[in-house]
Amino acid sequence: MTSSQSLPTAVEALEGKAREHKQAQNTQYHVSVARHNISELNDALDELVDSLRELRYYKTVLEEAFGGTAPTMTVDAIQLAQKATGVTQDELLANVQGEDMGQDELDLDASDSTGSGRVQVQLTSEVETHIKQVKAAKRQVEGARDRIETRIQNGGDGWRGTDEWQEKIRAAEELQSILGSQSTDFNRALNHLRQLLNQELGYTGEKATKFVREWKHATSEWEKHQSLQSFDSFQDEHDLSDSTVDEIRKLSKSEQVTLADVSLDSLEEMKSVEELESSVNLSL
Incomplete structure (x- = not known):
């Protein structure tokens, strides 16, 4: 009699343990989904932040070192990046959860799984959309950075690149x-x-x-x-003629130049400049 009474109790206990195990699996799956979504989103956001730092660097160099102005697309890129990263904590928590997160139980057997039987976790549609927005912002930031780098190289009106x-x-x-x-x-x-x-x-x-x-x-x-700074500056400073500057350039490209290679007028001008007198050697 005692044995027959204990059997239902044992069955109920086993059923209770099965439900607890199922709930534990269900919770673990939900946590895995959330972690996967957060990890993927964080990777995309980290890349966007790195691109923004690089953009800020070149924008500062352009404006404060070389004296140029950043293209207008820079503002648009920064605004798009701010919009892509402007998700609140509550929105993030809602987005990283699957559609079944509110259910008490999840049929793990019916879920997608790998060949090893492990349940696959995927991006929620909200996070997938968010990541696409972040990557689009990153591309625009990189485009603005490339435009600034080109401007630094080429220069502009009133400033040198x-x-x-x-x-x-x-x-x-x-x-x-x-x-x-x-x-x-x-x-x-x-x-x-x-x-x-x-x-x-x-x-x-x-x-x-x-x-x-x-x-x-x-x-x-x-x-x-x-x-x-240049031959032009040196010429203006010492009032040298164009012909003398041409002679100086020839001298700079030849190891040996005879007196016949240089006009007397140019020689006189060279000798009148202290820097040239000590650096130019002519042989008869």
């Missing part, structure tokens, strides 16, 4: 090679400018304020030596 600066540095170095690099301070400024353009301009994760500060210092040193 990196291409023009490279040309100016080469011209100054050519003149310095003729004069025998007589200005240590100017050589230091040239080296600093070249290093900034070739090695330190690219985004590495650091704030733009460092580059801006060093660029302003280097260009300030550059401006202190205007007569050494």
Whole structure:
């Protein structure tokens, strides 16, 4: 009699444990869905944030170092990014849950599963849409960044881009090679400018304020030596004729030049300039 009475009790106990196990599986699935959605969304948001930091860097360099202005599409890109990231905590929690999250039980056997029997978790439609919006914002941010980089390279009205600066540095170095690099301070400024353009301009994760500060210092040193910046500046400074400048250029490209290769007028002008007198050697 005791045995027959204990059987229903045992069955009820087993059924209770089965329900608890089912509920535990159900909860674990819901948590897995939420974690998967949050992880995928966070990855997309992290990439967008990185792109925004890079955009901010080049925008600051363009405006504060080179004196240019950012294209209007930059504002649109930032606004789109702000919209894509402006989801509230309550909205996020609602979006990362599946449509069946409100149900007490989930038929895991009927859910999608892998060959190993593990239940697959997928993005909710809300999170999938959100991720598409975030990626679209990232593409627009990258487009604005590319436009700014091109503007930094090409320059604009009233300000020099990196291409023009490279040309100016080469011209100054050519003149310095003729004069025998007589200005240590100017050589230091040239080296600093070249290093900034070739090695330190690219985004590495650091704030733009460092580059801006060093660029302003280097260009300030550059401006202190205007007569050494190019042949044109040197010509104006010492009132040299075009023919003499042409002779100087020829001298810079030849190891040996005889007196017959240089006109007397040009020779007189060269000898009147102290920097040239000590650097130009002519043989009879």
